[in-house]
Amino acid sequence: MITIIxxxxxxxxxxxxxxxxxxxxxxxxxxxxxxxxxxxxxAKIMLDKEYLCPYCTEKNYLKEL
Numbered sequence: 001m002i003t004i005i006x007x008x009x010x011x012x013x014x015x016x017x018x019x020x021x022x023x024x025x026x027x028x029x030x031x032x033x034x035x036x037x038x039x040x041x042x043a044k045i046m047l048d049k050e051y052l053c054p055y056c057t058e059k060n061y062l063k064e065l
Contacts, residue, residue, distance in 0.1 A: 015028075015035075041054075
């Protein structure tokens, strides 16, 4: 439960507080381009053990060193 609260607090602080500023509206108004795909990818990473995360190849390379 505390993890969910931490993620929501971080989302509010970083995304919402920056997107309410008029100078950032041009970057934030298309939520379907950045938020929805990010949430789908996060759900895939959490739920599907076979899904390769974005930096898995780099992580595996570093483990080999």
